[in-house]
Amino acid sequence: MSLTHQAHADRDGSGRPLVRIALLGCGTVGSGVARLLIDPAAAVAVRSGIDFWLEAIAVRSVAKPRSAEIPSELFTEDAARLVEDPQIHVVIECIGGTGVAATLVERALANGKHVVTANKDLLATRGPELRLLASRSGVTIQYEAAVGGAIPIVRTIADSLAGEHILEVGGVLNGTTNFILGEMGAGASYESALEQAQRLGYAEADPTNDVEGIDTAHKLAILAQLAFRRALVTPNVPRTGITKLGREDLSLAKRLDMTVKLVACARLGGSLVTPAYVRRSHPFAQGTGAQNCIRVMGQSSGSLTFAGTGAGGAPTASSVIGDVVAVLRHIETGIVVGAVADHTLTNAWGVERTIPLRRIVRLVSLRDARPAREALRSAGVAAEQCDGVPAILTTQALDASNDDLRALLRAHDLAAESILPLWEDLPAEATVAPAQATAEALSVR
Numbered sequence: 001m002s003l004t005h006q007a008h009a010d011r012d013g014s015g016r017p018l019v020r021i022a023l024l025g026c027g028t029v030g031s032g033v034a035r036l037l038i039d040p041a042a043a044v045a046v047r048s049g050i051d052f053w054l055e056a057i058a059v060r061s062v063a064k065p066r067s068a069e070i071p072s073e074l075f076t077e078d079a080a081r082l083v084e085d086p087q088i089h090v091v092i093e094c095i096g097g098t099g100v101a102a103t104l105v106e107r108a109l110a111n112g113k114h115v116v117t118a119n120k121d122l123l124a125t126r127g128p129e130l131r132l133l134a135s136r137s138g139v140t141i142q143y144e145a146a147v148g149g150a151i152p153i154v155r156t157i158a159d160s161l162a163g164e165h166i167l168e169v170g171g172v173l174n175g176t177t178n179f180i181l182g183e184m185g186a187g188a189s190y191e192s193a194l195e196q197a198q199r200l201g202y203a204e205a206d207p208t209n210d211v212e213g214i215d216t217a218h219k220l221a222i223l224a225q226l227a228f229r230r231a232l233v234t235p236n237v238p239r240t241g242i243t244k245l246g247r248e249d250l251s252l253a254k255r256l257d258m259t260v261k262l263v264a265c266a267r268l269g270g271s272l273v274t275p276a277y278v279r280r281s282h283p284f285a286q287g288t289g290a291q292n293c294i295r296v297m298g299q300s301s302g303s304l305t306f307a308g309t310g311a312g313g314a315p316t317a318s319s320v321i322g323d324v325v326a327v328l329r330h331i332e333t334g335i336v337v338g339a340v341a342d343h344t345l346t347n348a349w350g351v352e353r354t355i356p357l358r359r360i361v362r363l364v365s366l367r368d369a370r371p372a373r374e375a376l377r378s379a380g381v382a383a384e385q386c387d388g389v390p391a392i393l394t395t396q397a398l399d400a401s402n403d404d405l406r407a408l409l410r411a412h413d414l415a416a417e418s419i420l421p422l423w424e425d426l427p428a429e430a431t432v433a434p435a436q437a438t439a440e441a442l443s444v445r
């Protein structure tokens with residue numbers, strides 16, 4: 001193996017590769033990663049068949065008190081030096097965000113270092129170009145931890161399903177909002193549920209990203225990039241968060257034998273992040289707390305569902321370590337794992353349209369839903385009453401916004417308390433579509 005390239009590492013006296021790793025960031029995820037790299041019981045070297053050396057951990061302030069398990073001499077405030085250091089072969093980025101982390105990742109890749117990152121913001125907004133940079137530098141960028149915490153989904157789509165014609169990818173991708181919706185369903189207020197999610201380490205530094213659906217859109221964009229080889233980035237994902245939901249929406253769901261989830265979905269015909277009513281029997285309804293559920297529907301594979309803890313330091317650190325082992329094995333064997341040939345990524349054509357869904361309109365008055373039904377029908381929107389509850393269900397998938405529906409009802413002196421989509425799967429015939437199925441045919445019902 002050539003020693004001329006940084007990413008190929010040096011070798012010790014016995015000829016074994018000696019890999020030097022730098023960790024950037026030591027917060028919730030970073031400190032978990034540091035502990036696992038240091039802990040002999042984690043046996044990272046044994047699992048990868050290669051020795052490594054944790055050279056340094058870059059932090060904003062070395063003065064900040066930290067876990068006694070991590071030797072203090074590892075800490076430095078000079079992250080920029082580490083990504084330029086020719087002695088470093090692998091950079092693990094656990095800073096997050098698209099500011100300083102982006103520059104450091106870019107420099108590390110340009111300098112021929114493998115990068116492992118949990119940074120979904122970065123991958124969802126600049127993934128295609130960073131992967132291209134990695135492949136030009138002859139290194140890999142691994143990001144299993146960016147989606148679904150401990151759930152192994154990134155490499156599953158990139159590698160195991162590489163030969164599959166994927167029809168749809170999505171699910172419940174954000175632990176914080178799933179936790180909040182569960183707590184609200186049990187009677188808690190939105191504010192207290194959010195505070196608790198922050199205390200438990202589920203929420204982002206700025207929880208706006210969680211509750212406005214941005215974090216979910218990031219993860220969906222990453223999955224769609226892999227599944228459809230489209231350069232879908234977060235700003236192109238039609239998105240609504242959970243901030244406008246009330247406890248009444250959750251209690252109506254219960255009466256309908258449904259639940260409310262922040263659902264994400266991407267197909268070749270469109271994508272969407274939205275709070276939605278989901279039937280209790282549906283896989284997306286199953287996860288409680290910070291659990292995520294990710295489903296891939298492939299033409300030959302059928303439906304594959306992955307579930308597990310999607311947020312929190314330990315599960316995410318576990319995924320990062322999995323990536324580190326994959327990179328170390330790559331250095332040992334010279335075989336690239338988990339990388340998408342980025343020159344095949346085309347534009348985001350088709351994926352960025354909104355997926356139309358039917359809607360449940362929660363009405364102000366529970367006495368008689370007929371006038372609302374009639375009002376919608378007069379505008380060409382068929383609707384049916386939901387039995388025993390003050391709500392109607394539009395019986396056709398709608399492209400029109402909730403504002404249009406509200407305005408329509410208001411014009412007939414009717415008020416809607418809330419309007420939420422009802423999540424429904426692709427029709428059965430689309431999931432068993434023959435090979436000649438077109439993106440157009442699969443796009444919408």
Ligand code: HSE
Nearest residue numbers: 174175176202204311
């Ligand atoms: N804030 C994220 C979530 C963390 O709640 O899912 C994991 O990406």
